[in-house]
Amino acid sequence: xxxxxxxxxxxxxxxxxxxxxxxxxxxxxxxxxxxxxxxxxxxxxxxxxxxxxxxxxxxxxxxxxxxxxxxxxxxxxxxxxxxxxxxxxxxxxxxxxxxxxxxxxxxxxxxxxxxxxxxxxxxxxxxxxxxxxxxxxxxxxxxxxxxxxxxxxxxxx
Ligand code: HEC
Numbered sequence: 001x002x003x004x005x006x007x008x009x010x011x012x013x014x015x016x017x018x019x020x021x022x023x024x025x026x027x028x029x030x031x032x033x034x035x036x037x038x039x040x041x042x043x044x045x046x047x048x049x050x051x052x053x054x055x056x057x058x059x060x061x062x063x064x065x066x067x068x069x070x071x072x073x074x075x076x077x078x079x080x081x082x083x084x085x086x087x088x089x090x091x092x093x094x095x096x097x098x099x100x101x102x103x104x105x106x107x108x109x110x111x112x113x114x115x116x117x118x119x120x121x122x123x124x125x126x127x128x129x130x131x132x133x134x135x136x137x138x139x140x141x142x143x144x145x146x147x148x149x150x151x152x153x154x155x156x157x
Contacts, residue, residue, distance in 0.1 A: 035091045042086040043096070045079055052076055053143060060139040063132040073124045080120065083113045097156040105153075112150035119146045 052072045059069055087102050087109070102109050119142050126135035 035088075036094055038086065038088060038091045039094045039096045042091075045086070049076055049079060053147070056139060060132075060136045063136060066127045066132050066135040067130050069135075070124065070127045073120060073127055077117065077120050077124065080113060080117055084110050099154050099156050102154050109150070109154055112154065115149065116142075116146040 052075065056069055056072060058064075059066065087098060089103065092098060092100060092103055119138065122138045123135065123142060126138050
């Protein structure tokens with residue numbers, strides 16, 4: 001009887017342990033998948049931001065219809081507002097070029113993003129007013145100073 005109980009207990013212990021490790025494994029793969037999604041999504045978003053910049057450039061240089069660029073700038077503002085949430089803890093591992101500084105110097109990272117958002121406001125105002133000269137000047141600074149300003153410290157080459 002004792003032996004049987006012992007066996008029974010041992011069995012359920014085994015089953016329990018297997019269930020726990022199976023659950024732990026599921027949680028781990030779940031996390032890995034979620035982080036993979038976060039990284040893939042932020043990279044896709046950043047590519048879209050790069051595409052906006054590429055599309056704006058010739059218009060800015062040609063002193064073209066900058067008012068028509070407003071939707072692109074709006075999309076950039078909306079997206080970069082979500083930027084800080086796109087680098088959760090753990091998303092430093094995987095197919096990413098984000099440097100460890102994103103997590104170790106989060107204040108610096110967020111500040112760089114806030115500076116870019118300020119510049120995007122300047123761009124939007126110039127576009128809305130149709131001031132092509134002001135737009136061209138603001139646009140020229142945006143890539144090197146405000147995108148590059150973050151990339152230099154927070155993105156691996
Ligand atoms: C606050 C910091 C920050 C700002 C501001 C920023 N970036 Fe980035 N960018 C990053 C980081 C970090 C990565 C690497 C992301 C990764 O690989 O997970 C990156 C990657 C990219 C990539 C590569 C995407 C890929 O994987 O192919 C592009 C394109 C890009 N950024 C464009 C821009 C443009 C355009 C701007 C300005 C309008 C900008 N970024 C502003 C931090 C920033």
